[in-house]
Amino acid sequence: MRKSRPSGPTMRREPTDRCQPWKRHASPLVRTVVGQILPHLMTRPIIPLGFALASSILIAGAIWQGAASNAALRRYPPPGILVRVRGGNVHLNCSGQGGPTVIMDAALGSFSLEWAAVQPEVARVTRACSFDRPGMGWSEVAAPPRDSQRIVSELHDLLAAAGLKPPYVLVGHSFGGLNVRLFASEYLPEIAGLVLVESSHEDQVRLLPRPPAWKSAMRRAVLASSALGLPRLLYSRLAASMPGSGSEVQRALTCTTRSLRTVASELDSFETSLDQVRSRRRSLGDLPLVVISRADTDGPTSSTWDAMQRDTLNLSTNAVQVIARHSGHYVPIEEPTVVIDAVERLVSCARGADRDCFSGWSSASGK
Numbered sequence: 001m002r003k004s005r006p007s008g009p010t011m012r013r014e015p016t017d018r019c020q021p022w023k024r025h026a027s028p029l030v031r032t033v034v035g036q037i038l039p040h041l042m043t044r045p046i047i048p049l050g051f052a053l054a055s056s057i058l059i060a061g062a063i064w065q066g067a068a069s070n071a072a073l074r075r076y077p078p079p080g081i082l083v084r085v086r087g088g089n090v091h092l093n094c095s096g097q098g099g100p101t102v103i104m105d106a107a108l109g110s111f112s113l114e115w116a117a118v119q120p121e122v123a124r125v126t127r128a129c130s131f132d133r134p135g136m137g138w139s140e141v142a143a144p145p146r147d148s149q150r151i152v153s154e155l156h157d158l159l160a161a162a163g164l165k166p167p168y169v170l171v172g173h174s175f176g177g178l179n180v181r182l183f184a185s186e187y188l189p190e191i192a193g194l195v196l197v198e199s200s201h202e203d204q205v206r207l208l209p210r211p212p213a214w215k216s217a218m219r220r221a222v223l224a225s226s227a228l229g230l231p232r233l234l235y236s237r238l239a240a241s242m243p244g245s246g247s248e249v250q251r252a253l254t255c256t257t258r259s260l261r262t263v264a265s266e267l268d269s270f271e272t273s274l275d276q277v278r279s280r281r282r283s284l285g286d287l288p289l290v291v292i293s294r295a296d297t298d299g300p301t302s303s304t305w306d307a308m309q310r311d312t313l314n315l316s317t318n319a320v321q322v323i324a325r326h327s328g329h330y331v332p333i334e335e336p337t338v339v340i341d342a343v344e345r346l347v348s349c350a351r352g353a354d355r356d357c358f359s360g361w362s363s364a365s366g367k
Contacts, residue, residue: 076249078138085157088140091132096123100167100192100350104130105176109263111137113250117336126347135262137253146265148273152183166190169346173197173332178277185280193288193346198329201308202278288349288357289319290342294327320358
């Protein structure tokens with residue numbers, strides 16, 4: 001005989017979150033969407049197919065981006081060394097012998113290969129070093145924020161860890177110009193000269209018109225999608241029009257997930273960096289200073305940009321401006337001889353070979 005089931009209400013075991021631990025950490029909105037709205041949508045005949053297709057595209061993009069990023073780092077080993085500093089390993093590439101040591105910092109979104117045409121020539125006369133800010137190129141990611149103050153502190157630690165003693169000639173392009181300016185302000189006794197190449201200016205956000213909001217939003221959205229491969233896809237289409245795009249290594253490492261996320265982080269902190277440089281602005285005395293500016297500044301903002309470039313001459317009583325007449329913003333790539341001449345001039349001056357650094361220099365137009 002079969003035993004009859006007991007009468008009365010049936011006891012039903014309530015589901016728990018043990019099999020779905022994400023629920024314990026998800027917000028109420030996420031739990032509502034995943035637990036109620038998506039199951040409802042999946043009952044519609046067209047929704048499952050579209051959802052599956054979109055999911056497949058996103059997953060494929062993430063796999064492609066991850067594989068391409070890892071492959072780039074394996075295929076192209078660093079030309080320099082990885083130096084252990086706070087937060088991780090930083091790539092430092094030095095060549096040449098002698099002093100003062102020249103330190104080069106690249107533009108936002110770029111890394112040490114930006115100096116590929118400059119560094120070998122400078123290394124003929126002294127030790128020349130380029131480096132990758134943490135998260136860029138071959139350097140490991142460091143914690144945010146990625147502002148100039150943090151970058152300067154990391155650079156100073158890097159030089160000490162690598163045994164590179166002052167004095168230094170600092171060279172900075174664009175955003176790198178902000179960083180080397182702040183470095184010079186904080187460690188002035190260690191600096192023998194300063195070269196600012198199309199350097200950003202602490203007042204540019206206030207003086208230059210901001211880009212349309214939709215452009216800023218789109219740029220941030222593209223960078224935020226770095227893990228899905230969208231920036232890599234766009235970069236491959238636009239690379240032919242970018243200065244220095246002939247370098248396969250430059251393209252490959254610019255599009256790694258960690259580089260793109262670092263670019264986004266540096267952009268997020270850009271106005272903070274401007275504030276830091278403004279608050280620390282000080283006279284550099286008679287420190288030899290070369291300001292390199294492009295000539296083709298046509299457009300409604302050209303006069304403002306020119307004025308900001310000239311304003312940086314006021315940092316030192318021993319400063320000159322050099323015009324790169326055949327270049328756009330990317331002078332180290334498009335007209336490297338202008339940068340090389342300026343650096344070699346400051347190296348010679350630091351060694352005492354020229355009592356007056358800029359006397360008779362036909363390339364320079366003084367203040």
